[in-house]
Amino acid sequence: MSQHEWEAHASWWQEGFTDGADPEYEEQILPLAAEHLRGVTSVLDVGCGEGQVSRLAAGNGAGRAVGVDPTWAQLSVARQRGGPPHYGQADAAALPFGSASFDAVVACLVFEHIDAVDEALAEVGRVLRPGGRFLFFLNHPLLQTPGSGWIDDRILEEQYWRIGPYLVEDRSLEEVDKDVLIPFVHRPLSRYVNAMAAAGLLIEHMEEPAPPPGFLERAEEYKEAATIPRLLFLRAIKP
Ligand SMILES: C[S@@+](CC[C@H](N)C(=O)[O-])C[C@H]1O[C@@H](n2cnc3c(N)ncnc32)[C@H](O)[C@@H]1O
Numbered sequence: 001m002s003q004h005e006w007e008a009h010a011s012w013w014q015e016g017f018t019d020g021a022d023p024e025y026e027e028q029i030l031p032l033a034a035e036h037l038r039g040v041t042s043v044l045d046v047g048c049g050e051g052q053v054s055r056l057a058a059g060n061g062a063g064r065a066v067g068v069d070p071t072w073a074q075l076s077v078a079r080q081r082g083g084p085p086h087y088g089q090a091d092a093a094a095l096p097f098g099s100a101s102f103d104a105v106v107a108c109l110v111f112e113h114i115d116a117v118d119e120a121l122a123e124v125g126r127v128l129r130p131g132g133r134f135l136f137f138l139n140h141p142l143l144q145t146p147g148s149g150w151i152d153d154r155i156l157e158e159q160y161w162r163i164g165p166y167l168v169e170d171r172s173l174e175e176v177d178k179d180v181l182i183p184f185v186h187r188p189l190s191r192y193v194n195a196m197a198a199a200g201l202l203i204e205h206m207e208e209p210a211p212p213p214g215f216l217e218r219a220e221e222y223k224e225a226a227t228i229p230r231l232l233f234l235r236a237i238k239p
Pocket of ligand 1 (some may be wrong): 047048070092093105109110
């Protein structure tokens with residue numbers, strides 16, 4: 001089902017979030033990825049979309065950058081946007097690579113769309129060489145739980161960030177734009193951390209950056225909530 005929706009709406013992602021269109025990518029996500037990919041020579045970008053992280057990895061010095069995604073409408077644009085990365089069609093839960101074949105694996109805003117989380121993280125652990133690193137970008141699972149948001153209660157004169165039902169694992173089709181329905185899976189953070197541990201991935205670094213200035217300039221409704229992170233970044237190592 002994810003693939004069907006992504007095939008239909010890949011252009012929504014490409015137009016709004018790639019090629020310089022999105023301040024969170026430009027000011028925060030891509031710089032973080034570049035910093036943590038430094039020194040890495042082979043990179044797999046799982047759920048690569050139209051390839052913005054794969055291109056960054058290649059431009060950052062990785063001699064081998066490979067992107068995989070199940071969605072043809074993403075892969076065809078990735079190929080149009082050009083090399084050096086190589087692209088292939090694959091689901092995160094069945095990566096068509098040998099064991100221990102990459103220095104680094106990146107998954108950028110992808111696991112929110114993946115049902116088979118344990119299988120996909122096990123695949124990340126398998127294709128990483130010992131000592132390799134996993135860069136994991138997620139919409140913040142706690143603070144962006146579905147149903148979360150800024151509340152301005154004029155009767156009680158309280159302003160606060162409400163958190164939705166965090167512990168409930170939940171799959172929903174979200175209307176992210178007019179007539180654009182994308183499947184999202186919410187899981188508590190412990191679900192990810194324990195699945196990573198089971199896959200032999202040990203977390204060694206975590207960031208919860210404040211929303212960047214370019215995002216806050218555009219998102220009037222988020223101004224009051226500038227101390228609430230939207231992004232969670234984890235770097236794990238395969239010992
Ligand atoms: C929000 S986009 C992110 C794309 C890219 N990582 C980026 O940062 O620009 C999510 C991507 O996940 C892909 N995807 C959905 N289900 C997937 C799965 N089971 N395995 C791998 N990728 C998947 C979609 O096709 C889509 O390209």
